[in-house]
Amino acid sequence: MPDLLLTQDDNFDKKKTCMKNIKFVLLIVTASILFWSCGEETLDSKSIFDNDEQVMNEFDQWLYTNFTVPYNIEFKYRFDDKESNTNYNLTPARLDKSVALAILVKHLWIDVYEELLGKEFLSKYSPRLFHLIGSPAYNSQGSIILGTAEGGLKVTLYNVNMIDVENPDIDMLNYWYFKTMHHEFAHILHQTKSYTTDFNLISATDYQSGSWVNIGDDEALQMGFVSPYGSSESQEDFVEVLAVYVTNTDEYWQSMLEVAGDEGAAKITQKFHIVEDYLKSSWNIDITELREIVIRRSAEVETMDLTKLN
């Protein structure tokens, strides 16, 4: 009965030896299986994902040189269902309108930030994709969408087909596109670095959610919002302050404050100071300098030829 004499430890050691043997056998078996089974498989050097080949036209080439290479931005002017919101009925953008908008985006947006902060800032924080849509997106409450941003990566610009290429109306362009782009870019900034929650307290009980469509311009100002859309919720409020401020003259801003009345103006000014401090401390952006550049460049649009790529 030698087995009975074994101690606990011996038993354990024995087990270890067995395990070693098993491991060894397993290793041999596995190795031989692998050796036989995979002998003749080779990998195809071509990727299976690269299907959408497109002939590059002059515009594509220009975009590649001016947007993609320096800033890693894709400017998608062709309608792409994968990038579109299928809840809406939309149309593609016209080619000539897309060309005009690309020239304008470069002049009034990319070059603005580059002038202020250098190339690196945009190549790091700019949305990676701009997608153009010819029509507006119509909401069921009767409002229309001008632009949307998703997670700091993508900005969609709507209603591109209404741009007048021959006689660009800078106020309209600022309202439709550049205010929208500063608005969306501001979302990217605050999604990257948060602003103080003190901002949310200024109009805490006044936010309207979807009912913002029922608020008139003057009414919004008197409530302490720079625009009706700003009254929808605090994040929109925050980015609207930035967008409205940088795309309008000081004269306009002062007239807004006048319409707003004492109470409204106080709230707007309080919000503005938070935005101003946030941009300075988090991004080293002087908002007034930013506005000066935007306004100077806006004035230059009148003499630009929006039909020629150079």
Add this chain to the structure above:
Amino acid sequence: MNDNYKNMKKIRNITFLLGIILFFSCNPVEENLFEDSSSIRISKALQDTHDVLTNAENGWLMEYFPSSQQTYGGFNVLAKFSDAEVTITSEIADYDTTEKSSFSLKQSAGPVLTFDTYNEIFHTFSDPNSSKSGLGDNGVGMGGDFEFLILKSTQDSVILKGKKTGNRIIMTPIQSGTDWGAYVEELQEASEIMAFKNFEYHVAGQIIPVRVSYRSLIMTYTNEEGNEVTVSAPYIQTLTGYKLYQPLTILGVTVEAFNYGKEGDTEYFTPVNGTDARLVAVFPPLNQTLVSGDWFFAFSGLGSFGKTYWNHAKVNGLDAIGEVLYYAYLGTHSDGKYAFSFASAFGSSLYGGALHFNYELIDENKVKYSFALTGAGDGVWYYNNAQFVYLIYPLYGGSNKTFTLTADNEKDPSWILLTDDSDPDNTIKLFANQIIWPFSN
């Protein structure tokens, strides 16, 4: 120990068996079902489709049906594809204009053809701004597609499926030598000649009344089971007649397309496949035409009697509440009842409603109207608060009124004039086309 040892043994045996199984199950050479990778096959399929599209030297005739219900019927679109550009014309545009834009072929859920930059002609069907086509609700428009799954592509035909609507769209090559402009002009002429509002469909020994809505034949009949059914058969205009979106089977008789014909004063269509059936154009009496359609008011169409009453409603009703009448018509309101139906604009908001009317048809050209004293939507509100009783008073004069009807063209009137039998100053001209802002028109 014993247990342990048994376990070891078991594991060893299992490992050994596993080794054998794996060794035999693993066939060293994988047979590929296809010669090339999926990527190469997709690229090749797209390239083949591209070749098919561009090889048709005089382009393709596209039978395009917008709207997921094909509500508006079909439209002929002519499309010529080159490397990355497509040239488009259509019967909805001037016959001698073409528009260029881009197209792409790409892989999505299968090969997809997309018209991916805006084309003034082609995207009319999908533009959500309803003023572009004049049809549909704002935000929807005609509800057409510009992205299509390619179901089949050969040099004889390409079959597409709209991504949103699921509508089947057939393209056939246009014969070389066919002049696009002349072809479109012929189509437009055919469409004018073959425009009817009502038919009688003679089929299987029955006569079924047919109403035309846009390019759809709406038929209501009693089927083999004895149930009353309504079918809608969308069609597209051809040079010789109508081609249906899908085969129409009524009482066992199937038709795919009709040819137009005319004998004396009778205009009719017969099935292209020779089946025994006949679609005969009928022109209902004028009073029937009036009550079966929607006929729009314009201030300029009112006689002196009506103008006085409408002015009163404007000054004391609409102006007082800061609204402007957006449209008003006599016809079927959205509740399905015959009514004076209207919309009133307050800023950019529209409020709609109706005041119900009863009618009695007398002979072929007289109608007797009386107010039903009920309303729908905001109808009663406007009756009580915006003096709308003055808008409808000329129609019934407090109890009822009988009118004699005349029109510019009895077969296809663009307007109908109602003349009050008891007061020649009370005339009302109603229009077939929608009149927006009736007080300014």
